[in-house]
Amino acid sequence: MKLNRTNLEQHLDHLYDAIVVGGGAGGLSAGIYLQRFRLSSLIIDKGKARSFWMQALHNYLGLSPDTSGRQLLQQGKQHYSALAGNFLEGYVEAVTEEENTFTVRIKVGRQNSRYVMFQSKYLIVASGIIDHLLPLDDMQNVYDYAGYNLHVCMVCDGYEMTDKLCGFFAGSEASIEEMVFNLSWFTPRITIFTHGLFEVSGQMRSQLQEYGYRLVETPIQKFLGENHQMTGVELIDGSVIELETGLISMGSRYHNTYLKGIDLEMKGGNLITDKMGRTSHPRIFAIGNLKVGLNQVVVAAGxxxxxxxxxxxxxxxDTGPRKWQENLKILA
Amino acid sequence: MKLNRTNLEQHLDHLYDAIVVGGGAGGLSAGIYLQRFRLSSLIIDKGKARSFWMQALHNYLGLSPDTSGRQLLQQGKQHYSALAGNFLEGYVEAVTEEENTFTVRIKVGRQNSRYVMFQSKYLIVASGIIDHLLPLDDMQNVYDYAGYNLHVCMVCDGYEMTDKLCGFFAGSEASIEEMVFNLSWFTPRITIFTHGLFEVSGQMRSQLQEYGYRLVETPIQKFLGENHQMTGVELIDGSVIELETGLISMGSRYHNTYLKGIDLEMKGGNLITDKMGRTSHPRIFAIGNLKVGLNQVVVAAGxxxxxxxxxxxxxxxDTGPRKWQENLKILA
Known part of the structure; x- marks a missing residue:
């Protein structure tokens, strides 16, 4: 059931088998499985998973390619709820561990917040990443196009960019190095925007020149377009650069600060897991974008x-097999 | 496009980037990704993937729990086809390798079969397993209930069996050992049927007795029930045993004989892979039920x-980045 301020109390003293931090694709899939294994689970979701922004999933087996991330999440929540899973909208602030039990401290409500604690035997961390978007004065201007023809994931949406005039919005020289030459697999018609955030080395400049990629260092004023279709950018000097699509690669932030009291093995910001998703802590599992691996919705679901x-x-x-008591009575 | 006897010829001399053996959930998901990566792919499907028999998927994120495996596969085929992937109904007989190229020999058509060869750089083996079902004289009687309330996968359908009178159809003492005590997590009301196929040890008999599980060694004549709902079994001595659900655990056969000429690392019949699905051969990947891991549709899709x-x-x-030729001309 959906927990909220009014019905929270009656669940506070329950020791859950597993608490899942994050109600995106990975967390919901875990929740569905946990409930079907007749375990008790609680999903805590801050809202707006990364897939929430996807206007069309494009590559999720079983769903029509125009299905939005929002629809997937909605279906997953209904599915989980029909299996009697508990779902709470809230922000996980901290996790502590004592005697094989995790205590999860949650902030409920943005205003007049209430703080509650829930306890569990296992923890599944599925709280993912938050992309850094282009920092413009009018951020609504970014949200107007993000998830439509302004993308954040090359593996997901590279195909949509095929041979189009593409803006690459970089956060650092490293992001150019890492992404631009791979992006050219889909389209070589690339204009790189630094937004004046960092210096580009001479070596990189000549590399970009060799491949014919454009470099624009003047900051961006706003995106141009209509009906969620970005058609270009206007720079602060008033000049306009025409585009047909874009890829934002300005880095991302892991939503994992609540784990800071627990010592977990990491690799470059990601949690290291075994094949079943177990971290270096025997009762903490990591799934989706938090763990080392490919950030894809269908992978997170798996x-x-x-x-x-x-x-x-x-x-x-730990529990051991159950006996067929009625039959044992008959036999006795 | 869908290849068939009449349009095969024009594709025979194409070197595919990847040939996918098996058009189940894993193979179709791979195909969708390959096409979206602008690679050329061919899926070869013998038909009737394991998920084809599932009347309700129950646990696949994003799909209503009553969606059938057949619907998932149908949607996946449409999706792949819309991305211009090539799909061929046929049976892969053998794979050979020469100079970094695989040659896949395929039997097309069950009658008046034709044999064709296709070539690829990479191979994805996704041909899964075929369950052994209860060997009855009238096999239609098994198919009437299999996938409805007669299950083959405990992880998938254990929840559906909760506290029901359950028949466990065993193929060996090992399958009893392995499965029955775990099955009791969902229901302890278990009657084990050996169908007279194997002897049960004294030790196992007393273990089953201790837990109150019934053991039936008389062979089964047929399943009873109607509208795909099995209600019990009739034994060859005419006696009837009432049931509400059943789990068939008689083993399975890997569909991987076509790989026999290639030396691949295995573990108990399954291919060993790394985190991306690569086998011990650098250009052969294994996905879904053929590889070591959990046999679940959503995992295969991932x-x-x-x-x-x-x-x-x-x-x-290997290909390297593309240059923006038009822009280079302008700059020159």
């Missing part, structure tokens, strides 16, 4: 199934 | 995304 299944195996083993 | 992405990375690296 991750959720794996982590939930491993947790079930362990709890099942 | 596997497909991973394998396709890794193949793209390698082909992209």
């Amino acid at each position: 991750d959720g199934a794996l982590a939930a299944t491993q947790i079930w195996r362990e709890i099942r083993k | 596997d497909g995304a991973l394998a396709a992405t890794q193949i793209w990375r390698e082909i992209r690296k």
Whole structure:
């Protein structure tokens, strides 16, 4: 059921088998599996998973390519709720551990916030990443196009950019190095925008020149376009550069600050896991974008199934088999 | 496009980037990703993937729980076809390798079969497993209920069996050992049927007795029920045992005989892979039920995304970045 300020109390003293931090694709898939394993679970979601912004998933097996991320999440929440899973909108502030039990401190409500604690045996961290978008004075101008023809994921949407005039919005020289030459697989018609945020080295300049990619260092005033279709950018000097699509690659922030009290093995900001999603802590599993691997919705959904299944195996083993009591009585 | 006997010829001399053996969930997901990476791919499908038999997927994020496996596969085929992927109904007989190219020999058509060869740089093996079902004289009687309330996958459908009178159809003592005590997590009301196929040890008999599980060794004549709902079994001695659900665990056969000429690392019949699905052969990837891991539709779909992405990375690296030729001309 959906928990809220008014019905929270009756659930506070329950020890959940697993608390899932994050109600995106990975968290919801884990929740569905946990409930179907007859385990008790609570998903805590701050809202607006990365997939929430996707206007069309394009590459998720089983769904029509024009299905939005929002629809996927909506369907997943209904599915989880029909299995009697508990769902709470809130922000996880901290996790502590004592005697094999996790205590999760949650802020509920943005205004007049209330702080509550829930406890669980296992923890699934599925809180993902938040992309840095182009920092403009009018951020609404970015949201107007993000997820439409202004993309944040090359693996997801490279195909949509095929041979189009493409703006690449970089956050650092490293992001140019890492992404632009790969992006050219889909389209070589690339204009790189630094927004004046960093210096570009001489070596990089000549490399870009060699491949014919344009470099624009004047900051951007705003995106141009209509009906969520970006058609170019206007720079602060008033000049206009025509574009047909864009890729924002300005880095991202992991939503994992609540784990800071727990020592977990990382690799470049990502949690290291085994094949079932277990981190270096035996009762913490990481799925989706937080873990080392490919950031794809369908992979996160698979991750959720794996982590939930491993947790079930362990709890099942601890519990032992059930006897058929009625039949034993008949036999006695 | 869908290839068939009449349009095969024009594709025979094409060197595909990847050939995918198997058009189940894993293979279709891989195909969708490959096409979106602007690679050329061919899926070869013998028909009737394991998910084809699932009347309700129950646990696939994004799809209503009553969606059938058949609907998922249908949607996946449409999706792949809309991306201009090539799909051929046929049976892969053998794969050989020469100078970094695979040659795949395919039997097309069950009658008046034709044999054709296709070539590729990479191979994705996604041909899965075929469950052994209860060997009855009238196999139609098994198919009437399989995928409805007669299940083959405990992780998938254990929830549906919760506290029901459950028949466990075993193929060996090992399958009892492995599955029955775990099945009791969902329901302890278990009757084990050996169908007279194997002897049960004294030790196992007393273990089953201790837990109150019934053991039936008389062979089964047929399943009883109507409208695809199995209600019990009739034994060859005419006696009837009432049931509400069933789990068939008689083993399975890997569809991988076509790989026999290639030396691949295995673990108990499954291919060993790395996190991206690569086998011990650098250009052969395994996804879904053929590889070591959990046999779940959503995991296979994730596997497909991973394998396709890794193949793209390698082909992209071999090809190198593209230049923006028109812009270079302007600059020159």
